[in-house]
Amino acid sequence: MSASDLTPEEPDPATLDRVFAALADPVRRAILRRLDGRDLLVSELAEPFAISLQAVSRHIQVLVRAGLVTQERTGRISRCRLDAGPIYQAAVWVNHYSKYWQAQFDTLAVWLDEIERRKPAASPTAARPRLKRARRA
Amino acid sequence: MSASDLTPEEPDPATLDRVFAALADPVRRAILRRLDGRDLLVSELAEPFAISLQAVSRHIQVLVRAGLVTQERTGRISRCRLDAGPIYQAAVWVNHYSKYWQAQFDTLAVWLDEIERRKPAASPTAARPRLKRARRA
DNA sequence: CCCATATTCAACCGCATGCTTGATTATCAA
DNA sequence: TTGATAATCAAGCATGCGGTTGAATATGGG
Numbered sequence: 001m002s003a004s005d006l007t008p009e010e011p012d013p014a015t016l017d018r019v020f021a022a023l024a025d026p027v028r029r030a031i032l033r034r035l036d037g038r039d040l041l042v043s044e045l046a047e048p049f050a051i052s053l054q055a056v057s058r059h060i061q062v063l064v065r066a067g068l069v070t071q072e073r074t075g076r077i078s079r080c081r082l083d084a085g086p087i088y089q090a091a092v093w094v095n096h097y098s099k100y101w102q103a104q105f106d107t108l109a110v111w112l113d114e115i116e117r118r119k120p121a122a123s124p125t126a127a128r129p130r131l132k133r134a135r136r137a
Numbered sequence: 138m139s140a141s142d143l144t145p146e147e148p149d150p151a152t153l154d155r156v157f158a159a160l161a162d163p164v165r166r167a168i169l170r171r172l173d174g175r176d177l178l179v180s181e182l183a184e185p186f187a188i189s190l191q192a193v194s195r196h197i198q199v200l201v202r203a204g205l206v207t208q209e210r211t212g213r214i215s216r217c218r219l220d221a222g223p224i225y226q227a228a229v230w231v232n233h234y235s236k237y238w239q240a241q242f243d244t245l246a247v248w249l250d251e252i253e254r255r256k257p258a259a260s261p262t263a264a265r266p267r268l269k270r271a272r273r274a
Numbered sequence: 275c276c277c278a279t280a281t282t283c284a285a286c287c288g289c290a291t292g293c294t295t296g297a298t299t300a301t302c303a304a
Numbered sequence: 305t306t307g308a309t310a311a312t313c314a315a316g317c318a319t320g321c322g323g324t325t326g327a328a329t330a331t332g333g334g
Contacts, residue, residue, distance in 0.1 A: 020161035084237030100221035
């Protein structure tokens with residue numbers, strides 16, 4: 001899908017700043033992963049981490065400010081829900097460069113096909129080795 | 138490193154940290170955009186920005202440390218080249234959530250269809266903006 | 275050689291981040 | 305009312321970031 005179909009060419013830079021900055025932390029990424037498909041309380045969210053509850057609470061606030069999480073308070077509990085909307089903007093941005101790794105993979109695929117073609121009757125059970133992601137030279 | 142490198146479940150967190158952090162700055166994103174398709178010198182890269190050359194040089198170093206830019210020095214000049222490889226890891230991460238915005242667009246499409254259906258003979262020239270349907274994962 | 279050019283290094287400043295511990299607010303339950 | 309629970313607020317600390325200016329390091333050209 002073309003990026004211009006549903007979003008402007010360059011979305012709000014400040015939004016992109018906040019989203020990418022929010023994603024630049026392993027705890028926050030793990031929080032988003034845990035919110036994938038279910039809503040969780042702050043304390044439930046904090047449980048697997050080796051840091052204080054307060055620290056997790058602040059991580060959640062960072063995610064809220066980035067628009068990636070919404071909180072709905074009922075009584076003393078606060079249920080956290082994922083909002084993947086802003087991630088879409090990040091996805092549009094990074095996917096602009098997909099041509100590069102696709103070209104890389106296409107080249108690799110052609111190369112592997114070439115190897116396959118030169119092989120003198122490979123064993124039928126031995127599948128072709130999986131494509132390893134090309135590390136930069 | 139295994140076969141899962143192509144579509145890694147969880148790539149190296151530190152790499153992801155550096156890549157997302159590098160993308161969380163408008164100057165660095167603009168640098169990457171300007172390097173899309175051509176290599177540029179540091180001074181050429183710095184030209185459109187209202188900050189000092191030293192500041193741009195440090196931004197480039199951040200991008201180099203994130204693996205997004207490589208520098209080839211010949212003499213006193215330093216030619217900068219984009220390496221989109223690490224962006225692929227970021228793309229894999231964010232595209233994991235594509236199901237959400239695709240669902241959103243599907244919902245929007247259904248909603249627009251509903252409106253269309255209730256309209257009593259819409260004007261022929263004013264076409265409803267076409268919504269490209271996102272591919273179902 | 276002499277000087278301009280290209281880039282980086284170094285020191286500094288202001289501010290944000292990530293974590294801690296302790297206090298506070300608010301709610302539920304006995 | 306009393307007390308436990310859920311979550312946030314607040315202060316403090318170490319670290320890192322983004323910007324500046326000034327100096328240093330090559331390198332190329334006259």
